Amino acid sequence: xxxxxxxPTVSAAGLTLRYGRTAALDDVSLRLGEGVxxxxxPNGAGKTTLLRVLATAVPPDRGAFSVLGHDxxxxxxxxxxxxxxxxxxxxxxxxxxxxxxxxxxxVAILKELTDRTARHRxxxxxxxxxxxxxxxxxxxxxxxxxxxQRVALAAALVGDPGFLxxxxxxxxxxxxxxxxxxxxxxxxxxxxxVLLSTHQTEDxxxxxxxxxxxxxGRVRFEGTPAELAARAAxxxxxxxxxxxxxxxxWRTGTGSFRNVGDPPEGADLLEPTxxxxxxxxxxxxxxxxxxx
Amino acid sequence: xSTVLETPARAVGPTHPPRPWAAVFALARFEARELRMTVxxxxxxVLYVAWIVWQVMERQGDYPILQDVDRGTxxxxxxxxxxxxxxxxxxxxxxxRCDTDRHFGVLAVEPWRRTVAHVxxxxxxxxxxxxxxxxxxxxxxxxPGAAGHGSPAELAVGPLTVLLAGAVGVLLARLVPSVTxxxxxxxxxxxxxxxxxxxxxxxxxxxxxxxxxxxTAGPFPSDLLGRPAAWHALYLVGLxxxxxxxxxxxxxxxxxxVKAAVGGALALTLVGAVGQSxxxxxxxxxARERMSTTPEKFRSCLQHGRSSYxxxxxxxxxxxxxxxxxDRVQNLAGGRAGGERLTVEQRIDARYGxxxxxxxxxxxxxxxxxxxxxxxGNRVPEFAAVVASVLVAGDxxxxxxxxxxRLVTVMWLALGGESDPMSAxxxxxxxxxxxxxxxxxxxxxxxxxxxEQTRIVAELLQRPRYSVAGKVKAKWTELTSPRTSIARVxxxxxxxxxxxxxxxxxDSADSDGDSCER
Numbered sequence: 001x002x003x004x005x006x007x008p009t010v011s012a013a014g015l016t017l018r019y020g021r022t023a024a025l026d027d028v029s030l031r032l033g034e035g036v037x038x039x040x041x042p043n044g045a046g047k048t049t050l051l052r053v054l055a056t057a058v059p060p061d062r063g064a065f066s067v068l069g070h071d072x073x074x075x076x077x078x079x080x081x082x083x084x085x086x087x088x089x090x091x092x093x094x095x096x097x098x099x100x101x102x103x104x105x106x107v108a109i110l111k112e113l114t115d116r117t118a119r120h121r122x123x124x125x126x127x128x129x130x131x132x133x134x135x136x137x138x139x140x141x142x143x144x145x146x147x148x149q150r151v152a153l154a155a156a157l158v159g160d161p162g163f164l165x166x167x168x169x170x171x172x173x174x175x176x177x178x179x180x181x182x183x184x185x186x187x188x189x190x191x192x193x194v195l196l197s198t199h200q201t202e203d204x205x206x207x208x209x210x211x212x213x214x215x216x217g218r219v220r221f222e223g224t225p226a227e228l229a230a231r232a233a234x235x236x237x238x239x240x241x242x243x244x245x246x247x248x249x250w251r252t253g254t255g256s257f258r259n260v261g262d263p264p265e266g267a268d269l270l271e272p273t274x275x276x277x278x279x280x281x282x283x284x285x286x287x288x289x290x291x292x
Numbered sequence: 293x294s295t296v297l298e299t300p301a302r303a304v305g306p307t308h309p310p311r312p313w314a315a316v317f318a319l320a321r322f323e324a325r326e327l328r329m330t331v332x333x334x335x336x337x338v339l340y341v342a343w344i345v346w347q348v349m350e351r352q353g354d355y356p357i358l359q360d361v362d363r364g365t366x367x368x369x370x371x372x373x374x375x376x377x378x379x380x381x382x383x384x385x386x387x388x389r390c391d392t393d394r395h396f397g398v399l400a401v402e403p404w405r406r407t408v409a410h411v412x413x414x415x416x417x418x419x420x421x422x423x424x425x426x427x428x429x430x431x432x433x434x435x436p437g438a439a440g441h442g443s444p445a446e447l448a449v450g451p452l453t454v455l456l457a458g459a460v461g462v463l464l465a466r467l468v469p470s471v472t473x474x475x476x477x478x479x480x481x482x483x484x485x486x487x488x489x490x491x492x493x494x495x496x497x498x499x500x501x502x503x504x505x506x507x508t509a510g511p512f513p514s515d516l517l518g519r520p521a522a523w524h525a526l527y528l529v530g531l532x533x534x535x536x537x538x539x540x541x542x543x544x545x546x547x548x549x550v551k552a553a554v555g556g557a558l559a560l561t562l563v564g565a566v567g568q569s570x571x572x573x574x575x576x577x578x579a580r581e582r583m584s585t586t587p588e589k590f591r592s593c594l595q596h597g598r599s600s601y602x603x604x605x606x607x608x609x610x611x612x613x614x615x616x617x618x619d620r621v622q623n624l625a626g627g628r629a630g631g632e633r634l635t636v637e638q639r640i641d642a643r644y645g646x647x648x649x650x651x652x653x654x655x656x657x658x659x660x661x662x663x664x665x666x667x668x669g670n671r672v673p674e675f676a677a678v679v680a681s682v683l684v685a686g687d688x689x690x691x692x693x694x695x696x697x698r699l700v701t702v703m704w705l706a707l708g709g710e711s712d713p714m715s716a717x718x719x720x721x722x723x724x725x726x727x728x729x730x731x732x733x734x735x736x737x738x739x740x741x742x743x744e745q746t747r748i749v750a751e752l753l754q755r756p757r758y759s760v761a762g763k764v765k766a767k768w769t770e771l772t773s774p775r776t777s778i779a780r781v782x783x784x785x786x787x788x789x790x791x792x793x794x795x796x797x798x799d800s801a802d803s804d805g806d807s808c809e810r
Contacts, residue, residue, distance in 0.1 A: 055398045082400045083306055093391030109322055110399035110406075112306040114314035122304035155395075160303035 008033050009193045010163060012065035015053055024049040025060065026217035036189035038204035038225070039197040040278055041214035047197040048090055048167055050214065054195065055087045055165045068162045068193075083112065086161030090168050090197075092152040096141035100132055100151045103140060107155040126154040130184055146177035153181070157188060164194040170203060182207055201275040211274075213281045221281045225274050232272030232280050237263040248279050306400065315401045316409045323383055323413035330382075332375040333417070340368050340424055348431040355437035355610070355668035357511035358429070362446035363519075365425040366503045369450030373457035373502075374478070376417050380458050381474045384410050384465035404545030407462060411536045414458030422451040437613060437667060440606045441514045445521035452528040453502040459535035466542040496569035499524055502531075508646040511665040513590075513604050516583060516642050518576035520568040527564025533557035572645075580642035587639050599634040607638055610667055617672060618661075620709035621679045624761050626768025629683040636661045636679075654688035654736040662688060664735045671735075673707055673720040678734040680705035684772045692737040697781040699739060701764065701771045703732070703749045708760060713753035726750050744778055744790065751787045760785065 008031040015028040024046050041047045052058050054065060056072050064073055070080035095103055104123045113119040127136045130150040140148055149169065156164060166185065170178045178200075186207050188194055198204060204211050204225055211228050213221035221228055239257050242249045246259035260279050263269065307314070327333055384407070387393045397403070425447055432438060464473045485501065498504055499520065506519070534557040540550055583590050583604075593602040596615030603611055614636055622630050639652050639662050655662055661682050663675055680702040681691025694702060703717070710716040718724050722731040722738070727746055732739040741749070752760050767784045770776050782789045 057394060057398050079310075079400065079402075082398055083310060085398060087395060087398050089395050091391070092395055093387075093393070095386055095390045095392065106322060107396075107399065109315055109318045110396055110401045112310055112312060112315040112400045113304060114307055114311050114318050115304075116318070118304045119318075125303060160305040 010054065010065070010067050010195070012054070012063065014063035015050070015060045015065060016062040017049055017053060017058065017060045023217045025053065025063075028063070028214075028217070028219055030212055030219055030222060032193050032195060033210070034189075034191060034193055035209045036185060036194040036196055036207045038208035038211040039195060039214065040199075040201065040204060040211060041220075042282065045214040046217040047214055049217075051087075051165050051167050051195065051197055054163075055085060056081050057087075081163075084162040086156035086159070086164040088152050088156040088164075088166045088169050090171075092149075092155075094140045094148055094151070097139060099137050099139055100127060100143065100147075100154075101136040103151060104154050104158050108158045111159040111161075113159050122158055122160075123154075126157045127151075129157065129187070130154045131180070146173050149173060149177070149181070150184075153184060153188075160192075162192050164188055164192055166194065167197045168199065169196070170198065170200060178203075201273075201278055205274045213278060215282050221277075228277040228281065229272050229274045230277065232260065232276035234269060234272075235263060235280060236260050236270045236272045236276045237267035238270055239268070243267075310400070312401065312405060316405045317412070319401060319406060319409035320412035320415070323380075323410055324416045326383060327376070327379045327413055327417065330375070330379045333379055336371050336375045337420070340372060340421075343368055344424055344428050344431075347428060354435055355439070355613075355666075355671075356432040356435055357606075357665065358433055358438060358440040358442040359514035359517060359606075360440070360508075360511055361429055361432040362442035363505065364432075365428050365447060366449045366453070366505070368424070369421045369453050370503055372417060372421050372450075373454045376414050376454055377457040377461035377478075378474055379461070380410055380414055381461035381465045382471055383413070384462055385469060385471055388469050389471070402544065404540050404543040404550075407466060407539050407543040407545070408536075410462045410465075411459055411539065414455060414461075417458070418451045418455045421454045425450045437610055439609060440511070443514070443519075443521045445525040446519070448525045449503060449521075449528065452525065452532060456502055456528060456532045456535065459532050459539065463535045463539040463542070466539050496571070499527070499568040500565070502528060506647070509648055510640075512640060512642055512646055513583065513606055513665075516576060516580050516640075517646070518572040518580075520570065523564050523567030525564075527561060527568055530557055530559075530561030530564050534561050580646075584639075584641050584643045587637070591638060598631065599636060601636045603638045604640075604665070607665065611636075613667065614663060614675065617676050618679050621676050621683065621705050624705050624708050624757075624764065625680075625683050626765035627772070629768070629772075630765075632659060632683060634659050634661055634679070634682065636663055638663050638665065640665060652736045654692045656687055656689045658687045660688065662735045670719045670733065673710065673716040674733045675735060676706035676709075677702065677720060677732055677739065678736065681734070681739070688736055692734070692739065695740050695742070696774055697745075697776050697778040698772055698774060699741060699745050700748050700752075700778070700781050700785075702739070703741065703745070704752050704760065704764065707749075707753055708757055714750065717750060717753060721746075747790070748778070748782050748785070748787050752785060 010032040011030070013029045015025050016023065017025040028050060039047050039050070053060050054067070056078050064071070067081045068084050070084070071077040072081045095106070098106065101123055104127060105119065108119045108123055113122060124133070124136070127133055130153055132147060132150055132154065135143060135147065140151065143151065149172070153169060156166065169185070170181050173181060182203065185194065185196060189207070196203065196208065208225060211221070211223065211225050212219055213228065221231070237259050239259055242257045243259045243264070245264060246261035248261065249257050249259040252258050258270065260276050387396050429442055429447060433442070461474060464477055504524065534554065537550060537554045537557050541554060588602070591602040591604055592608055593600050594608060594611045596611060597619060599615065599618055601611035601614055618634060618636065622632070637655070637660055641648070641652055652662055652664070659682065661679050664671070678688060678691065681694060682688055683705065684698050684702050685691035685694055691702070707713045707716045707720070714726060717726050720732055721741070722733060727743065727750065729743045729746065730741055732741055763785050764771060770784060771781060779789045
């Protein structure tokens with residue numbers, strides 16, 4: 001584990017949550033500090049479950065965690081956590097007949113922003129931050145998917161939360177919208193703790209100062225993106241055919257194969273990327289990686 | 293590409309220390325605005341206001357009886373209540389419908405506080421209803437000839453109904469998370485009311501509903517109504533609290549305070565329900581009997597001109613209006629009738645309940661005229677007719693049995709002084725027609741007008757009043773004699789005699805001229 005972690009603002013120890021026989025979280029421990037932390041993992045890794053636990057949507061079966069010094073294990077502590085939380089669910093719902101302003105205003109009220117003037121100023125600020133000032137009076141059903149996703153981010157940001165939980169916010173966005181979102185998230189990470197769940201290793205590479213890899217409900221890696229990429233040093237090579245000894249490999253645009261695993265002697269080694277490190281970290285446990 | 297973001301304004305966070313109840317009120321304001329924006333609410337509001345304006349402007353509503361007007365304010369709030377129930381139910385279910393539950397579930401304002409906010413969001417609708425009720429009642433109270441007393445408890449029923457509907461809408465949404473719950477609930481309620489309970493007016497179960505409309509034969513003194521209005525208001529308050537607190541409980545507000553409050557609300561509801569279920573109190577039944585059989589013990593008499601006017605306490609302000617009608621009729625009469633001292637007596641018959649439409653028996657005392665508790669509209673020419681009949685026949689009993697030619701004089705005296713005599717003739721007849729035979733309504737028993745009498749009266753009413761009045765006064769003795777034929781009356785008053793007059797006279801002669809078939 002890296003020593004570069006700033007003073008932890010969110011920490012968890014031994015979080016376990018089972019759905020029947022399936023362990024969605026299996027003894028998860030982690031520490032988060034200010035800035036954007038990426039949460040990588042294949043489908044079913046337990047990312048969303050971890051976010052929901054940290055967002056106090058579901059209590060863990062075992063284990064404990066704290067957010068900005070508040071213990072959600074108690075009713076009062078949970079309430080305090082919710083007061084400092086900004087949460088963007090994986091598929092956020094919308095009230096289609098609300099305008100963008102009304103929707104964010106509604107969320108602001110639910111975050112206990114009670115002074116009407118100050119609240120409206122804050123709503124305008126976050127809508128401005130996600131570049132939706134021009135359409136703030138437009139009903140949500142009239143907005144594009146990307147715009148609605150930005151409204152959801154504005155709703156998560158409203159009230160200046162100290163802990164921002166974003167569950168795959170860039171899914172379904174086109175490259176331009178994704179780039180815009182990355183900038184917004186990067187800015188959001190200034191001075192607050194952001195936990196960003198994503199499938200996109202590019203998101204992590206561009207945004208995150210730290211990364212956590214999960215698989216099978218467990219944390220497989222926690223460190224910096226560079227440390228994750230470094231895990232693949234000397235374990236990525238190029239070949240003309242898919243190397244049967246590699247446990248992951250794929251054809252690249254040049255027609256050659258990029259292999260990840262234990263290279264044969266004399267292999268043409270390549271510079272590792274974050275994605276290579278991620279794949280190696282999964283260590284063949286993910287069926288998706290095996291399929292690759 | 294890159295996006296340039298301007299330096300953001302300073303962020304605003306939740307207040308410290310937290311003010312969760314301030315958030316509840318802010319949410320209630322937000323939801324109240326959303327409720328106001330619904331199409332059904334806007335439509336009901338417009339309809340309600342238009343209805344009140346119509347009520348205020350309508351002439352038929354003059355001389356209102358305030359103990360009836362207060363109950364009249366309870367009908368329109370039912371529509372408002374339905375609109376509120378549907379609107380608030382949809383608002384509570386909005387998060388579930390739009391899949392924002394998962395998101396909002398981790399925000400600071402807990403579900404049970406949101407439930408409280410939804411209940412509070414109907415308060416503006418309740419206040420609007422209260423204002424409408426107040427305006428409606430006040431306008432009625434300010435109308436000329438308003439009599440009686442309104443009951444604050446009756447006036448509170450409309451707003452409480454709206455509040456109850458809101459609380460039920462919230463509770464249903466928390467219990468059955470489907471927008472079909474409210475329509476189904478209303479259908480079941482209607483079915484239960486129509487087919488299962490089918491309560492009579494005296495049934496205790498009648499009072500379990502929020503609005504209890506009882507049909508009464510006419511206005512009655514407020515002391516005789518016997519409606520448990522205060523108990524019912526208490527019952528509604530209890531029910532509102534019970535529904536709202538149950539909704540809070542279902543939403544997760546399972547604190548000891550909430551549970552204790554549910555118990556308190558249940559007790560309040562039961563106290564109200566028991567209090568209102570006793571039926572008409574024995575004292576009220578006895579008072580109805582006494583006021584029906586010995587009204588003189590309850591009336592106070594005022595002198596206007598030559599005549600005396602005896603009214604129940606709540607109606608004494610109307611005696612001047614009655615006197616004006618008596619004077620108008622007497623001014624047209626001839627002989628001693630023009631100066632006769634009359635005694636106008638207000639009477640009711642509540643011995644068999646307030647919904648019994650038993651007619652008042654005509655008085656046999658000479659010069660005594662009966663008047664009921666209604667006034668304005670058709671009641672005025674009806675009263676004029678009975679005054680005229682007493683002037684012509686001597687007493688009410690004899691007047692009610694008139695069917696000979698004297699009825700022509702009676703009807704002309706009654707209606708000749710009206711500003712629009714033909715309309716008055718139409719109004720006072722049960723068939724709303726100015727030709728043919730018909731019954732003429734009066735405070736006691738109706739008169740029977742034959743087709744020929746109607747023809748002559750209609751002819752006279754279309755002539756200048758002064759020309760007929762002169763002939764009536766000059767020929768008074770002959771016109772008011774039971775032996776004078778219809779043909780002769782027509783001749784005396786200058787109306788062409790038709791063959792029907794002769795036929796009518798022969799019919800009258802066959803029946804001795806002193807009784808009529810009704």
